[in-house]
Amino acid sequence: MLELSAPVLEPPKAALSPSQTEAPEDEEDYTGLCHPECGDKGCDGPKADQCLNCVHFSLGSVKTSRKCVSVCPLGYFGDTAARRCRRCYKGCETCSGRSPVQCLSCRRGFYHHQEMHTCVTFCPTGFYADESQKTCLKCHPSCKKCVDEPEKCTVCKEGFSFARGSCIPDCEPGTYFDSELIKCGECHHTCQTCVGPSREECIHCAANFHFQDWKCVPACGEGFYPEEMPGLPHKVCRRCDESCLSCEGSSRNCSRCKTGFTLLGSTCITNHTCSNADETFCEMVKSNRLCERKLFIQFCCRTCLLAG
Template sequence: TTSCVTAAAGKLKEWSLILYGTAEHPYHTFSAHQSRSRMLELSAPELEPPKAALSPSQVEVPEDEEDYTGVCHPECGDKGCDGPNADQCLNCVHFSLGSVKTSRKCVSVCPLGYFGDTAARRCRRCHKGCETCSSRAATQCLSCRRGFYHHQEMNTCVTLCPAGFYADESQKNCLKCHPSCKKCVDEPEKCTVCKEGFSLARGSCIPDCEPGTYFDSELIRCGECHHTCGTCVGPGREECIHCAKNFHFHDWKCVPACGEGFYPEEMPGLPHKVCRRCDENCLSCAGSSRNCSRCKTGFTQLGTSCITNHTCSNADETFCEMVKSNRLCERKLFIQFCCRTCLLAG
């Protein structure tokens, strides 16, 4: 009754709408869960007695949007489109580029910095530094962006080429150095640092050959030195650097004894003696160029010196005695003037 309705607020727990003239049976009872979710809290004045069922003409049915019936973009797939542009496709023939935030569009080829994921038909971004790639991995770069070098063995993009590689500025690639080089520049064999077991020589790394051998650049191996050489730069007798034991260095050769007019002299830092020339009047000398042991033809030996053949006489006795007492007889000039006094001096 009306008094019951006005006494307290009520809740509508279940309702249904019957439309006449439908093709299928319209009546469907909601489940308990659906009924609870559809509860409507109504105040008492809003409750009204059930009205007669509405006629079909009284029911408002929203109109559907009209479907696009024009020509789709060539990159649109078999699902069609909502308009004529590449960003209005419902699916793509080749690849979809972009995201929900930036909007997507269909493309035939993915742009630089992306690769085509054929399974998902999506353009996916390459790793940082890659201009073209075959996957997202850092080791799948095919070419690099400006400021990067392509490491062809690792398929990565780097700002500096690692040890054992040099930067090819024309192709922007990291190319491998010669196997003997630890570091190189501009060219494979232009080494700056050598690997262990090699030494740097004029920009090349050559093997550290054993004593008595040299590096043969044609055969790329160590060859034997001449038997007179301790170390050498080639197989010839005149290519010695140091002499073998008991040999002396003379005119770029190592000899068992110095020739006439020469004497062996030790040199600091060298393992062998070097043949030095005797005084110009000496035929042979020992220990010093002035310490003559034999004189050339036309000269006479006076002590350890050789003087010209003439009558051995003194200039002035007093003067020559002074030369003798001051030990000046060794000097060639005084020997010439004071031959007899100096000769007597022995």
């Protein structure tokens, strides 16, 4: 008996989808000019954000879209190895890396610390803010703190003292700071402390010297007497009364008189006023020891000058 095989049925053409019946078309490649910043891999369009790679740097991210740039903008630095613009540390306007110590300039409100290469809101101790350049500049080595200028100290470092608007080294007694040689020099031998090498620049006198007319002298000159002053290690020469040639202990305690004056006790009386007002009165003045008072001496000069 002859067996017939069942015919293979083909699906009707109407049942096939267009994608099955039509041959796929290739997507057209961009053949136009690329942006000048696009690299050797080409581009998908003419814009800088359509480059497949970059000649210089890629700026942005997948989320914000990337584009090729020749120079990274402010707040970024160029990573040449990765050919990418990477963000600077906060506060930095320009930088050489992502570290906080790689800032080259700072944003508004910050000062550039040129030694540490950081951006700070306040300059640290030993530095002052230069408002014109917005940088932290170093104070003078003697200053702990300063303002506006390196040598305009407000606080001195240890071993320095504030004097005449600057910090000078604490020199040993008998020496002074020489600003030209930048070292301590010796005072004049009459000075215990001084501001310079001459005898007219003493601050305090050496032992057994007195201070007179801005100099330290072994003895007060004629017409002066030595007087102790609280807080000073030396005596100061004070001027005697104008009638005294010399005096002791006080200005009116005369020991010798000038020409035209007569010494009465410890007072110098002018010669032309040496007369008595009234003998009885003057005897009373003398007996009551009032001759030492200048007023009574003038009235009873002759009586007071008599011995006894």
